[in-house]
Amino acid sequence: MRLRRTSASAAPPVRRSRHLQGRDDRGQANVLLIFGLTLALLALTLLFVRVGAANDSRSQTQTAADAAALAAASALQDSAAEDLLAGEYPMPWFDEEIAEARADEYARANGAVLTDIRASDNSMGRSGNIIRVEVRGALCQRELEEDGSRAWNDVVCDGSEEESETTVGNAAAIAIVEPPYECSRVDGRVSCGGNSPGDVDQARALIDVHLVDREGQFRFDPTIAYSGGAIVDCPSLGQLHPTMCAVHETLQEEFGGFYLTAGGRRNEPGSDHGQGMAVDYMMSGLGSTPTPEMHATAITVINWVIQNAQALGVKGLIYDHHIWNASRDAVGPWEQVRRFHQDSGNNTQDHVDHIHLAAGPGRML
Incomplete structure (x- = not known):
């Protein structure tokens, strides 16, 4: 009986394709690439958020500075209106206590803290009718206290904190109180255009208040005395x-x-x-x-x-x-x-x- 010998080509050995062997490595690389791109996009998103937040903070702080400057000037406007109604010409215009209190109130109402206020004019420092204020945004990065007393979302500063590099959002603004140039003193009373103001509102309407882009030429000097403002045409x-x-x-x-x-x-x-x-x-x-x-x-x-x-x-x-x-x-x-x-x-x-x-x-x- 003859045994039949099977040819080697009849049953070839099973071999793993080289193409299939490399497919797993490429898949891992794609996953890593996607993961890296995701992290990059996340970083860019965070950057844009931070830049946007910083711009919002600057805009908000500038708004607070404008409001504070106008408020300080308006406080002086109110005081001057009382003087006009009493038959006195307001001189000097600047009263630091009155102006500072009103400026601080409006700065805080707009999310900021008043840090400086000063007066100037173009009349050798005698009137102080131009008011400059400086504020800083009431947002800071001091929320991470070791004892956990402040949470992540508690970022409002009240102005009592020490100045630090983490404080953000400083801004300044300047406002002017325009004197009522048409007013003069006649027979012991202030007359404006031939008439004396009948009430505080009428007197206040004679005095214009608005923002300006520069301070006066001279710093206000509170030591200069005036007679009480006799204005005679x-x-x-x-x-x-x-x-x-x-x-x-x-x-x-x-x-x-x-x-x-x-x-x-x-x-x-x-x-x-x-x-x-x-x-x-x-x-x-x-x-x-x-x-x-x-x-x-x-x-x-x-x-x-x-x-x-x-x-x-x-x-x-x-x-x-x-x-x-x-x-x-x-x-x-x-x-x-x-x-x-x-x-x-x-x-x-x-x-x-x-x-x-x-x-x-x-x-x-």
Whole structure:
């Protein structure tokens, strides 16, 4: 009996395909790639969220700064309206206690904390009608306390925390209180356009408040004293020479109510007053002596006039026993360029209680 031998080709051995062997590695790589892309997208999403939150915080804080600045100016507007209603011209405008309290209130109401407030003006630091505030957003990253007293969502700061790098959202804003330039004092009362305000709302409507983009030229100086704001227009001073009227109006703009009362043209032959080329600015009651503060204010005004005399057309000044004549005296500080005038023992005749200012053509009379 012959045994049949089977050919080797009849039953080939089973071999694993190389293509199938590599398929598992590629699948793992795809999973890792997808996982990496997911993490990257998640990171970008978080970044966009953080950037968006930061932008929202800055926008919210700027809104709070604007509101605080306008609130501070509005508080001064309210105070000035009360002065106008009482027949007084508001000078100076800035009251730090009133302005700060209102600014802080509105800053907190808008999610921020007041950090600074200051005043300036364009009138040599005398009025303080431009208010700048600075706030910081009441959001901080101090919520992770070790004792667990603050939760993740408790991120509101009340302003009592110490300053740190985690505080975010600082912003500043500036507002101005526009004086009622049409108002003047007539017969002891403030008249605005020929009428006196009848109530606080009418007085308040005369004073404009709005945001501005820069501070005033001069920082407010609270040590400068004023008379209480006697504002007198040119017609109330008689028929002034145009040059003298222009000087008077310029002084009103620069110094506001720096005097108690003013006298202009009068029947006085041989004097600049008789020609409407002189105004007396009372720095104290008739025949009395100015307070040290009012005297200092008088010197400030005089120094400014001397420095600008040529451009203004000022002829000269007399104050406190002394005289300065534009045609013969040097330009400089009052104490250095003044000359002795007289000492009769009468405070009015010696110009102790008032500044005599002459402006117009010709020499001073």
